[in-house]
């Protein structure tokens with residue numbers, strides 16, 4: 001876990017979770033099921049943790065029968081980012097979620113449950129208690145990226161004023177670092193912020 005994640009999680013108000021259990025009943029991953037299985041075979045901890053508790057639904061329609069609003073919300077969000085591939089879409093259900101919405105594996109639940117939603121960009125079920133807070137955290141990310149873009153513009157100006165090779169090299173190095181930060185958020189649309 002990197003420092004950003006630690007910092008994010010330490011400030012996340014867990015009390016916002018209304019314990020509706022929807023994220024346990026219908027979940028999905030950013031990688032296809034076949035890839036998850038390969039990752040498990042390779043001993044990747046996160047994939048092993050996930051498939052240790054989640055079982056795939058037989059089809060998207062089977063997941064829709066449990067929570068159609070959630071399934072359609074995920075699909076619509078993926079479509080909006082041109083990231084939807086029906087053939088690679090799998091929904092999962094945790095085998096430990098109880099009828100009263102409580103976790104039947106609470107003491108031994110993996111870290112991924114403990115930290116959900118683990119990023120400002122996590123897709124949560126509609127009506128999840130974290131929705132508003134996530135929007136706020138996303139806005140913070142956007143502001144950070146806007147500031148980085150301003151820094152890039154300032155650097156351009158400084159490069160025009162100081163043509164020494166030393167300064168140009170240093171500026172190029174800094175530009176690369178700033179651009180890397182912006183690119184980290186590209187999949188969320190950072191080029192338009």
Ligand code: SF4
Pocket residue numbers: 016017018019020021022023024116117124125127128129130
């Ligand atoms: S969907 Fe949100 S509010 Fe419901 S149990 Fe999951 S994290 Fe908590």
Ligand code: SF4
Pocket residue numbers: 023024053094095096097098102103104105106109110113
């Ligand atoms: S282990 Fe518990 S908290 Fe984690 S997904 Fe399953 S029911 Fe939810």
